[in-house]
């Protein structure tokens with residue numbers, strides 16, 4: 001056989017794929033990235049992180065202007081929603097970023113093929129080009145970075161009009177009167193927030209007893225549920241969706257208590273299916289070359305991201321771990337380092353999560369229920385934003401910072417925040433955990449005044465001693 005002519009061929013141009021491509025380019029590798037969507041950035045940039053945050057930000061601004069200005073001394077006249085412009089602003093953010101990645105590809109010498117890749121043999125990827133025709137590329141190393149897709153709900157076919165996935169929820173052309181969300185995980189709660197702020201009557205049906213997914217600290221989950229309820233979102237937790245059907249102009253959904261009970265029928269104009277995402281490896285031809293998936297469809301890999309065929313690796317949503325863009329990005333850098341240098345670094349105990357509701361929820365490390373389950377002793381320190389001077393000046397005092405630390409060594413085990421800008425504040429917690437800091441390390445670090453970050457410092461003080469302002 002002729003020798004493979006590229007150092008690395010990447011299938012998928014999402015966060016995992018494009019970051020690996022840029023990193024490989026920077027390392028002087030000859031690299032090709034294949035993406036079928038027509039734009040780079042994958043789910044995150046096109047139909048995930050970025051468009052959702054644009055809608056969350058602008059719907060929050062709209063809601064604030066409508067309901068939260070008078071007591072601040074600002075009186076506004078007629079406030080109107082221009083949904084078309086709201087969507088245009090979202091599209092502008094998306095296209096600016098996706099084009100930026102094309103620029104970075106050029107800058108770093110990455111070859112970009114617009115088309116669908118599949119394995120012909122372990123070193124050869126066939127590419128069916130989007131504009132017709134096909135080509136073949138060969139790689140010494142091949143990276144599977146094909147991401148994930150929405151998990152469908154059996155019997156509820158997604159038409160992106162009345163029964164929608166997150167993709168439809170990011171581009172509705174009207175504000176539905178009744179918006180029902182199946183699944184109170186992160187997607188469900190972010191989209192519930194957007195449409196509730198824009199005027200829909202929103203109900204979230206969640207199978208578990210808590211919202212935010214099982215990974216969210218239960219105390220935090222209970223608190224954010226109360227806050228979101230006050231904002232007008234209805235919750236049915238501990239409730240199972242049985243089935244549903246389209247009616248003339250909407251959808252009927254049958255539910256019952258998860259632990260059994262009387263069935264109930266809920267009606268809505270639009271239903272969002274947000275019960276999770278599953279790895280996407282369709283059409284890759286993995287079976288042909290003997291690469292295996294686990295029972296949840298994840299590509300099976302070892303600690304260096306190698307499949308059974310060691311020069312074929314996989315990172316991002318298509319394999320194990322939380323389906324998060326920053327986790328995919330970390331792995332993308334690490335996998336190129338493994339290929340190039342033989343070592344890489346991702347600390348899976350230290351991957352932050354952020355839910356961009358208002359206030360935001362952010363956490364890193366272990367939850368109280370994790371620690372209890374593992375029988376690990378811990379002590380808790382909390383500090384409420386109602387006692388933080390910056391939160392008070394901002395008139396946004398809901399939420400708190402909660403820290404969990406080892407009672408003997410004081411080493412931090414987990415940090416959980418509900419509060420404005422929690423997503424930015426958690427970076428300090430992530431750094432602390434990454435470097436094995438103690439709560440006293442944080443408490444003895446000077447924090448500028450007045451800032452929300454002081455709540456972080458005071459929670460640390462409360463963990464090993466006492467907070468000053470509470």
Ligand SMILES: Cc1cc2nc3c(=O)[nH]c(=O)nc-3n(C[C@H](O)[C@H](O)[C@H](O)COP(=O)(O)OP(=O)(O)OC[C@H]3O[C@@H](n4cnc5c(N)ncnc54)[C@H](O)[C@@H]3O)c2cc1C
Pocket residue numbers: 011012013014015016017034035036037041042043044045047048049050052115116117118145146147148166167187280282283284315316317318323324325326327328
């Ligand atoms: C609504 C929503 C909001 C989200 N918000 C956040 C957030 O705020 N923060 C966060 O961290 N995460 C968020 N996520 C999750 C995040 O989008 C994913 O974790 C991330 O996109 C995973 O990156 P990836 O590269 O592994 O996969 P993807 O981004 O899915 O990229 C895979 C790419 O591969 C392409 N592809 C697949 N098969 C082939 C093939 N055979 N040939 C060529 N190309 C192929 C696909 O077209 C796709 O572009 C969100 C997800 C959704 C749905």
Ligand SMILES: NC(=O)c1ccc[n+]([C@@H]2O[C@H](COP(=O)([O-])OP(=O)(O)OC[C@H]3O[C@@H](n4cnc5c(N)ncnc54)[C@H](O)[C@@H]3O)[C@@H](O)[C@H]2O)c1
Pocket residue numbers: 182183184185186187188190205206207208211212213214239240241274275276277322323324353354355356
């Ligand atoms: N801000 C962010 O970081 C962000 C934003 C959006 C999405 N994401 C990622 O995208 C992925 C998918 O998000 P998601 O919210 O769809 O999944 P998820 O797994 O986070 O939540 C799905 C929820 O649906 C519930 N559920 C499942 N079946 C149900 C049923 N039959 N009836 C009622 N409830 C049911 C589950 O109990 C769970 O709470 C996640 O991995 C998430 O981390 C991240």
